Amino acid sequence: MIHGHGDDIGQYSETIRANFSSNVWYGGLNPGLAAHLQDKIDLITHYPDPAAETLQQAAAASYGLQPNQVLATNGATEAIYLIAQAFRGRSATILLPTFSEYEDACRIHGLDITWLSWEELTPATRFRTDLVFICNPNNPTGLILSIGAPEHLLRNNPDSLFIIDESYIEFTNAARSFLPELSAAPNLLILRSLTKSCRIPGLRIGFAIGSPERIQALHRHKMPWSVNSLAIEAGLYIFDHRQEFILPLAQLLAATADWRGQLQQATGWRIQDTHTHYFLVEIVAPTTVPSAAVLKQWLVREHGLLIRDASNFQGLTPYHFRVACQSPGHNQLLTDALRQCSQTGI
Numbered sequence: 001m002i003h004g005h006g007d008d009i010g011q012y013s014e015t016i017r018a019n020f021s022s023n024v025w026y027g028g029l030n031p032g033l034a035a036h037l038q039d040k041i042d043l044i045t046h047y048p049d050p051a052a053e054t055l056q057q058a059a060a061a062s063y064g065l066q067p068n069q070v071l072a073t074n075g076a077t078e079a080i081y082l083i084a085q086a087f088r089g090r091s092a093t094i095l096l097p098t099f100s101e102y103e104d105a106c107r108i109h110g111l112d113i114t115w116l117s118w119e120e121l122t123p124a125t126r127f128r129t130d131l132v133f134i135c136n137p138n139n140p141t142g143l144i145l146s147i148g149a150p151e152h153l154l155r156n157n158p159d160s161l162f163i164i165d166e167s168y169i170e171f172t173n174a175a176r177s178f179l180p181e182l183s184a185a186p187n188l189l190i191l192r193s194l195t196k197s198c199r200i201p202g203l204r205i206g207f208a209i210g211s212p213e214r215i216q217a218l219h220r221h222k223m224p225w226s227v228n229s230l231a232i233e234a235g236l237y238i239f240d241h242r243q244e245f246i247l248p249l250a251q252l253l254a255a256t257a258d259w260r261g262q263l264q265q266a267t268g269w270r271i272q273d274t275h276t277h278y279f280l281v282e283i284v285a286p287t288t289v290p291s292a293a294v295l296k297q298w299l300v301r302e303h304g305l306l307i308r309d310a311s312n313f314q315g316l317t318p319y320h321f322r323v324a325c326q327s328p329g330h331n332q333l334l335t336d337a338l339r340q341c342s343q344t345g346i
Contacts, residue, residue, distance in 0.1 A: 009021075012300055014300050014304055015304050016305070016306050017303070020305065020308070020324055020334055021307055021308040021323075022308075023168065023171075023276075024201050024324075025171075025199050025247060026199075027199060029199055030198070030245065033234060033237050036233065036234075037230055037233060040229070040233045043229040043230065044228075044230065047225060047229075048225055048228055048232055050224035051222075051224070052226075052227040052232050053067070055072045055227065055231075055232045055235045056070045056071065056207075058235065058236050059207050059235070063192075065182070068215060068216070069182070069209060069210060069211065069215060070207055071209075071218055071219055072206075072207055072232075072235070073206045073207065073208060073222070073226065074204045074205075075193065075204035075206040076165060077204075078222075079206055079207070079208040080101050080102060080105045080133075080191070081101075082218045082221050083189065083208070084111060085109050085221045086218055086220075086221055087109070087131055087161075088109040088110055089111065090111055090131070091114065091128075091130050092111045092113055092114070092130065092132070093114045093115075093116055093129045093132045093133070094113060094116070095116050095132075095133065095134050096115050096313070096315040097140060097313040097314055097315035097316050098140075099135050099139045103314065106131075111130075111131070112129075118138065123152035128160075130159075130161060131161050131162075132157070132160050132161070132162045133163050133165070134162065134164050136164055136169075136178075137168045137171065137275055137276045139167070140278070140310050140313055140322040141272065141280055142272075142276035142277075142278050143273065144172060144174050144175035145175065150178070151178075154181060154188055159187075161187050161188075161214075162187060163190075164188065165191040167191060167192065167206070168196060168276055169192070170249075171196070171247065171276040172249075172253075173249060177190075182209070186211050186213075186214075189210040189214055190208075190210065191207070191208060191209070192206065192209060193206045194234070194238055197245065198234075198238055200234055203234050204227075205235050252277050252325060253276075255328065256274065256276075259325055259335070260274070260279060262331075262335050263281065266338055266339035267339060269282060269283050269342065278322060279322070279323065280316075280320055280321070281321050281323060282320050283295065283319040289345065289346055290346070291319060292311055292319055293311060295309075295341065295346065296309045298341065298346045302337070305334050305337055307321045307322070307323050307334075308321055309321055
């Protein structure tokens, strides 16, 4: 999906006062990282490392793994497409609603797709597909995989490769990473990202993590130089200064919980549960708001506020939209605007 994601701020001529459509951490760019990238700007006059091996080594050390268990990619999205390419013409199960790129990658590479809702998943679920995509915490719901002992899924389905996307793992204290399962689970691939928590979506830094055999299989499909020089340098700096990039998670989740309550009181709409800083809102009757798409355009035009129309997620409706917690002042702007439209209409 080239279009239809969040953070489509470039599509609007209006001034955007606050952007709620992206799940990226709202804090500013780390000053040390900014200075480091400025110092390394001359690197763009040379080709980067074709396989970003130095970055893979740094990531492996940070995650307590060997370098041959990590593949650096142009964001986690490149890893998703590499996986689908490696399993071209086979089959995949996708839990919904979830990130659209799993479906798009599978369709491009001719995989037969089976859909399963989050509510249907249990530790005893048996899969008949080659791949199983699970986003944990999930995008767009913000919910975590809460089925007791998720490692049972891996053991009960040895013929399915589970792709566990942990791109938002830093935004929750409720989800347990699958990284400890790697040594005992050859049917596991984990996706990680530096994009969201480090506020560098424009640099595109992601990782596929798995057994050396799985990573080598993906590497055979990877084009050279997909991770650029500044992205490599950013990743190296981040892994060397991890303490600087730890989110104020307790504060962020508390602010999110308070804001969800304020939105519920202001609108009377369905504010869905979450384990992260982002969540879904469903416009419910009685209302004079015809759809999330119309609401999105009204908010941009009248208030300079941007939300994520979530109607293009499989399993959601034209009345769903997603927002991510921002600063208290920005949150108040959206609360006031939604109160207005829920009371007087658009």
